[in-house]
Amino acid sequence: MRRYGKHTDEDDIRSRPNRKGNRPRTHIRPKHEDAAEGMVLTVDRGRLTCLVGDRTVMAMKARELGRKAAVVGDRVAIVGDLSGRKDTLARIVRIAERTSVLRRTADDDDPYERVVVANADQLAVVTALADPEPRPRLIDRCLVAAYDGGLSPLLVLTKSDLAPPDKLLELYGDLDIPYVVTSRAELESGEAADRVREHLDGRVTAFVGHSGVGKTTLVNALVPEERRRTTGHVNAVTGRGRHTTTSALALPLSGADGWVIDTPGVRSFGLAHVDPSRVIHAFPDLEPGTEGCPRACSHDEPDCALDAWVAEGNADPARLYSLRRLLATRERPEDD
Ligand SMILES: Nc1nc2c(ncn2[C@@H]2O[C@H](COP(=O)(O)OP(=O)(O)OP(=O)(O)O)[C@@H](O)[C@H]2O)c(=O)[nH]1
Ligand SMILES: [Zn+2]
Incomplete structure (x- = not known):
């Protein structure tokens, strides 16, 4: 299991402006250095089922995490009652940086x-x-x-x-x-x-x-x-x-x-969040050809440098066609 960057969340807290001018809360906030590592198995109405060692522990998000949500697969730091006994509730105090x-x-x-x-x-x-x-x-x-x-x-x-x-x-x-x-x-x-x-x-x-x-x-x-x-x-x-x-x-x-x-059965898969530059990482054979692209190129527009680059024989045109087909799914209505 991966180690946790100890200071990620504490750093966030420290840099928060102290609007009311009272005592910075960081000094009184425990650092939870004794927190155990766990993995989120499922989430149900704010209750997170976590695996900690070989125990299944129910937990909720600590207030200090703010709006950051823990999701299934998250590696978390967890404190409190880790016995896994019925009706106990531990607290998730950190979420580790995600790999995907x-x-x-x-x-x-x-x-x-x-x-x-x-x-x-x-x-x-x-x-x-x-x-x-x-x-x-x-x-x-x-x-x-x-x-x-x-x-x-x-x-x-x-x-x-x-x-x-x-x-x-x-x-x-x-x-x-x-x-x-x-x-x-x-x-x-x-x-x-x-x-x-x-x-x-x-x-x-x-x-x-x-x-x-x-x-x-x-x-x-x-x-x-x-x-x-x-x-x-x-x-x-x-x-x-x-x-x-x-x-x-x-x-x-x-x-x-x-x-x-x-995961629950999907009828659709909204892609409003997708960044074409992240998608193209999955096409390492095409990625070098994007060097001549305009800034923030969607790679599916007339100025995209990929067409000329592929036409020069640098990559297989079928691959560019497939990439474009995938990218185009972002623009068309879903159910056809
Ligand atoms: N002929 C055939 N039927 C299958 C096969 N695999 C699953 N089924 C049947 O397809 C139906 C749906 O299977 P589920 O496993 O419930 O499908 P699901 O994707 O989980 O669907 P939801 O439960 O609605 O999310 C069931 O009647 C299965 O028995 C297969 O390989 N061949
Ligand atoms: Zn492009």
């Missing part, structure tokens, strides 16, 4: 981004090949969110017993995204879980998908039996029914080292 952030906006006009998951290494985009029909635009939007937030994408194509994956795979071929195709028979034999697991070992993977694609079925095959989720079933971690939570939920991977973060 999966963000979404409720829709494209919504200026407020929500961090859905912190510190995930990978985003598994689960898509059914049929029933429901694949929605490439939604996949593209998830990929943009992954690239923007610093997660590497993984495509999981389910229900190959109902339709072949070829067309969809062709669409993503130039993006070089790792993928797994699964069927009902492979789910039943355990082979589906085994093949997906190979991509998850040693990593924290957030799973997203439209409702009905088989995400729950798959996640259940990847986590210990007592952690499995079913509709209407009470969740072992939160003690609440599945439908009462809108938060993501981190679950330990069984049979390998890693975490599976299940």
Whole structure:
């Protein structure tokens, strides 16, 4: 587990202007040097379920954190009652700097981004090949969110017993995204879980998908039996029914080292927050070609230097085409 930058939050506090001219509060504020490290597993109405060592501890955010919200996957410093006993409530006093952030906006006009998951290494985009029909635009939007937030994408194509994956795979071929195709028979034999697991070992993977694609079925095959989720079933971690939570939920991977973060089914994935310059980091073969771009280039406009640079033979035109297709998902309405 990563160490915490001890002074991050204290520095914020110190630099805050002392408007009322009274005693600076920093002198009386405890530094919490004895705080334990934990990871946020789920959030429900301001209550955060955290893993501290091998204990599950309920906590709330300390007032000194201000408006900064802790989300699933956050590494936190936690003080107070860490016994994990019923009806105890610890306090989260620091949130460590995040290595990645999966963000979404409720829709494209919504200026407020929500961090859905912190510190995930990978985003598994689960898509059914049929029933429901694949929605490439939604996949593209998830990929943009992954690239923007610093997660590497993984495509999981389910229900190959109902339709072949070829067309969809062709669409993503130039993006070089790792993928797994699964069927009902492979789910039943355990082979589906085994093949997906190979991509998850040693990593924290957030799973997203439209409702009905088989995400729950798959996640259940990847986590210990007592952690499995079913509709209407009470969740072992939160003690609440599945439908009462809108938060993501981190679950330990069984049979390998890693975490599976299940997220609520998405219908849309707002991208108002996306910065094209962060997306292009995921295209290292194209990035050098942006040197001649105008400032704050969207890389999807007439002055973009990438066209000429690619035409000179510096990179594969198919890659630029794929990048543009992804970037364009930010400008079009979501459901088509
Ligand atoms: N034919 C077929 N059906 C599958 C497969 N995987 C899952 N299903 C079925 O698809 C339906 C939806 O699966 P869920 O796992 O509940 O889907 P979900 O993505 O979690 O959807 P929500 O629960 O609505 O979020 C269920 O009836 C599953 O049995 C598959 O590989 N092939
Ligand atoms: Zn450009």
